[in-house]
Amino acid sequence: MKKISTKIAAFILIAIFICACNVVKRVPDGKQLLTKNQIIVNEKATTAENVFNQLYQKPNSTLLLGFRLRLHLYNLANLNPDSTYQAKFRNHPGKYERKSKWLSAKQVDKLGKSFWYHGIHDFLEKTGEAPVLIDSSKTEKSILRLKYYYFNNGFFNVNATYKVDTISLKKAKIKYAISTGKPYMLDTIQTAIATPVLDSLYETIKSKSVIKSGNQYKTIDFDEEKNRITTHFRNNGAYYFQPTYINFDIDTIQKGDKANVNVIINNYSFQDKDSTRTEPFKLYKISDVNIYTDYSPNNSNLKITDSTTFKNFNLYSQKKLKYKPYAITDAIFITKGGLFADNKTVLTTRYLNNLKIFNYPSVQYEIDTRDTTYSSLIAKIYLTPRKKYSFGASFDVTHSNIQDIGIAFSPSLSIRNVFNGAETLELSGRANIGSSKDLANPNNQFFNVSEYGVDLKLNVPRIFMPFSTEKIIKKSMIPSTLMAIGFSRQTNIGLDKENLTGAFTYNWTPKKNNTARFDLFNAQFVQNLNPQNYFNVYGSSYKALNEIGKTFNTEPSYFNNTTDRDLIIENGTSGFINDVLSGKTALTVSDKEYAAVKSIEERRLRLTENDFILATSYTFTKTTKTDLLDNTFYLFKTKIESAGTLLTLISNTTNQVENKNGNFELFNIEYSEYIKTEFDYIKHWDLTKEKVFAVRTFFGIAIPFGNSNYVPFSRSYFSGGSNDNRAWQPYSLGPGRSGAKDDFNEANMKIALSSEFRFKLLGDLKGALFADAGNIWNVYDNVIDEKSTFSGFKSLKDIALGTGFGLRYDLNFFVIRFDFGFKTYNPANEPGKKWFREYNLGHSVLNFGINYPF
Known part of the structure; x- marks a missing residue:
């Protein structure tokens, strides 16, 4: 392996050396390649990006260590491949005729347009970068721009000159000298x-x-x-x-x-x-607000047949008015008697557009001729309704932390203004088949995961409550209410599940770039359809139990045969566990094997029992990002969630009887009770020249109490994967330093820290260097393994570190991402073997993802 690596490295170095020797291949005689710009301001060199951006000419782009890859690619291209191809036949008479005998003349001509003769050179020319030649006219323009730049910053007596320093026959650099004088x-x-x-x-x-x-x-x-x-x-x-x-x-x-x-x-x-x-300027007031609810831009002749006035708003319709007046007027901030205001116009169009029942609205003003002072305006709002019914369908190929590949089909039906209050009702279905190597697959099927489901959502463009919330959540915050219910059934050659969900959610924007979400309730009922298949799915748990069973099991009927002595799933595994915990084997409570069997059974119950979660949560998000091209911003998101507290309060108030475990039940299920909080912070710095440095920090903890001593699997945390620590597979890191001994390792506390340096490689191909740190732990729950639990600051030594590099290809509407992660520090390894012991290709992890990880 070392010899191969050495050969590859030597090959790369030789290739770079050959290219470097030919850097001025395309530089004509009498011209010079621009290798460097140097700017001296008041006798001191500057590297300020704003200053260098004033220059019309910049040297060819470089990669790491100043290597000009794109220039070298351009130099490798044949800029006249057609002439070169024709010259082959001119220099060798009769060659064209000989080729035409076993290929047709048309095919010989077409061969000249092939990738080998033509296409590869087109690719090299397009991907590469022509040499930047020093142009005195552009240099003079750079001088003018530098003067304007400093003049606009208060240096009115600025002076700028330049000098071309020749490095070799065809290479030179430009030195700009600027004297600013005192600022005004x-x-x-x-x-x-x-x-x-x-x-x-x-x-x-x-x-x-x-x-x-x-x-x-x-x-x-x-x-x-x-x-x-x-x-x-x-x-x-x-x-x-x-x-x-x-x-x-x-x-x-x-x-x-x-x-x-x-x-x-x-x-x-x-x-x-x-x-x-x-x-003198006049301050204009609004004398009327006229709303045309079914305006058609293709027909400007308005023939009003229905109208009404509601709270000083005039609503007009060419047909019967289809909207409850408040549904529209609640979205309008332009008021009769108020002053004209641009911000109210913008807010009105934003809110109306957010209703999603109209095309983008038009707001126009005209002078009210009834006012003899000519200081009044009539506001006219033109609304063009969207179609009441719309059908949609999407077909997606997906990748996730569980599925290596998934194929999904999702049809949907939207009904707008369903109750004449600008509400939108959406009925959608989904069907998905996928392949996952992480799940049990005894029949070796490629598509071993399937799911289908249906969702019904009703969006109301206001806070849906029996009392007014205007004083707390003003309509300028564009509030909305979402009511949703959904059902899905999942088959994964394992436990299989049915999932019933329901939610009642309020959304609003307290300030620009701030969003708030309050889930009045979010209910989830999970039923495991095939719990007896647990040990087929969770192979590591079965392996651990089976090893203990071979030594301590005394019931022959639990084994598959007397030779292999493997526990039979399900009768053998459940029978042996019951015998151990009821004292029918030689194991006692003080034995470590007894504790291991008890731990395996507790995890089995935890992952196979049905769950009912009734949670209330509040989520707040703040960002400074202005658009998709903004590379200097931060995003902060926090969430607090409480589950089961209301149910326990009701159970205590109504004197409900506890079950044998001392817990309350609802629908014969012990409902979950916990409190959960999360903090997520992302920060990006634009380092210019298409270089970005990004960091992310995350902390989350879910603490069970009351009716629960652990957090449901669906609300717990895992580590590893393409959007987490990329040196580990999903669910394969932690908890703590336990070494990921289970199949799907999860816990109720998580710390994650990531940083990434992003840079341009070739065209739309970008690169990245990254470092990911973090882990998961159990805390305040029923897990007692000290390797898996968080016991204070000393447990921070169990934070794992992964580093690596990645490639990204920008397709404009999304980014395809490949990341290679290497285990730099593995807390599960023995002392003295934690650092760089798995830092090689054999232990690396290749991650595929869509868009950036953070």
């Missing part, structure tokens, strides 16, 4: 506002001005101040106001390095016949 500072700030009402409005926000005395001059601050003033005016009635009415008079004459600023806001100017007139 803002001195006195004055205003000259022609319209009195605008002057009064300005005084209310003057203290929050972006341009302040003592600040260094920056053009961007003046642009921001202009937008700030305009936004304030237009949100307070100044309908005709635009940023162009704001000017800044900056006086630097005989001021040294000081600048006086005069903020000038002129009167409103408009065209009156052949002349331009000016007059």
